Amino acid sequence: MAEDSIRSHTGVGGASTINDVARLAGVSIKTVSRVMNNEPNVRQETRDKVQAAADSLRYRPNLLARSLAGSRSFLLALFYDNPNANYINDMQRGVIRRTRESNYHLLIEPQDSQAPDLAQRITNLLGTIRLDGVILTPPLCDMPVVLDAIEAAGVPYVRVSSVTAPERSATVAMNESKAAYEMTQYLLTQGHTDIGFVLGHPDHGASHLRHEGFRRAMDEAGLTVPPERVGQGYFSYESGVEAGDAILSAPTRPTAIFASSDYMALGVMTSARKLGLRIPEDISICGFDDVPGAMRIWPALTTIRHPAEALAYAAADILLCRETGEGAADAQQILPFRLIERQSVRKL
Template sequence: MTKRPTINDIADKAGVSKRTVSRVINGATNVNAKTREKIQQIISEEGFSPDKKARGLASRRSYLLGIIYDNPGTFYIDQVQDGVLQVITDRGYELIVHPCDYHDAGFVENCIEFTKRSNVDGVVVLPPVSESEALASAFRQQHVNYVRMASVALDDTEKMVISDDRAAMREVADYLVSEGHRDFAVISGPQGFSSTAERLEGFSQALKGHGITIPSTRIIEGNNTYESGITCARELLQLTPRPGTIFANNDEMAIGVIRAAYDMGIAVPDSLRVIGFDDNLMAARIIPSLTTVRRPVAEMAAMAARKLLARIEGNIADNTSTQPVKASLIVRESTGKR
């Protein structure tokens, strides 16, 4: 039976200390590139994998990270997981996903209990949960490492990853007006969420710059689900006169709009233009394909994971990104262009 290589074996072959090997395994930045490459090559050749239990005992870490969310969009969660796993897998961490009910009176206690029960080293918190200052305060009191993803700056730079939704909506408005569209309606997200406000205000203000105001009767609140997109679209499409363009706060609702229009015999894009937000997996696959705003969710999640590991491992150099992540318009068939 072949003896399993140890960290001491790797250190001997590389001619370095065990501590240096440990730093490479843990993703620390204070090892020069040549030494890091040499150690990684030996690790690969020897088929070495750290004993996670011993590693955790030595470092007082669990090597577990969490994602906390209350978001009905399954495509969104999949993208977040993909982004986080891209960063953490090679560094020996595992991922635990924890859904919660943001509207439940005890959701803060529920999230704190999750961190204690699972013994995670830190959590990435997704909107709308990330917008809870009560939860962030509880994390600080309990010394839980966290990074929040959101549409606005809510915390210290090293604890935030932000997407510039407002700027993206200005791009949407400018494009639609340049195409001659002036008759708009909106299916917003739930009120009280920063993403809802950023997208609605960004769109409305940009349209005002073109001399266009959306009547309040043409702004309806959805809950970011496919089903609510259908319900809200039916209400809007029964108005007289009927709106010519509908922006929905996310792709799932926008796809619901296309379904409702199909059921009512309204052709998209000939009689109705539809725009979503997120560019989820289905946006390019439905017929007609959906014009939407591409928010690089996996990239944001990867950035959040890097910031979280920087907090856990004390690698300050990995935690310096301050710029909002750019979202951009993707034009497809639902607004008349292939």
């Protein structure tokens, strides 16, 4: 469309308005609003015509005007407290990918799960900013004070990787226990029977599920796990080094160590190298999550690929399907994982 033709449809100051789009598309303002909000029951031909008009006019809906005109704020929030930066980045990407499809926006809100006034902080936030939904990640998703505060504010929420009170909200997760079980079975098929394990942060439900999966596989194989084979970690690289030091300084060493996060596995690798051990010739090491560093080190890390971005997308989809009526999303979803075999584990 020629530039002068575009200008003839624009409002004061050259900024396009919803009225301009309606005139150019030959539809009502209400129809334009329904298309911009991705509401159902609009014919695809009409939707395409409105979108073409909006694109030619470079029209962008005004978020403030939209929220004031209706009952929605067009904002979702992601609450998190997690030391894994890659996990949080994946969560943000997943939510943003879904919110953009519905012309929503994302508010990122880190929270200190150890703060004594955590509930009041959340209450104050929800009283200040109108939200159409909240996505909660571990450990916040399993903290009753957090759930109580959000429910008291009347804000819908979805929990990611929650392990408690499934009746309280919609949830999305992967089968953490099964993934750890399959990784342990993989080590067993490679001939490893003396296997160490690095626990995750005790405040995260996934830590206990991953340990449970490891224990179940070892029990089924008729193998015991001495206490000195288990180290306490906190999902951080530094805690992986400390746990590796503890396990590898025992009078005898395991042939393999399964760290229940990749950052901890990288720490165990550092601990092993400090002792002059070769990986995987002297000690096999595997992790959980498949962070970018897992494939960039040598030897590349055998691990479980955690579908964090897909989980975030699914959580946002549940909230937005409820808000916009675009469809129906299952309130309880389990997403698949993958065991990624690389070079850090050898066959005995």
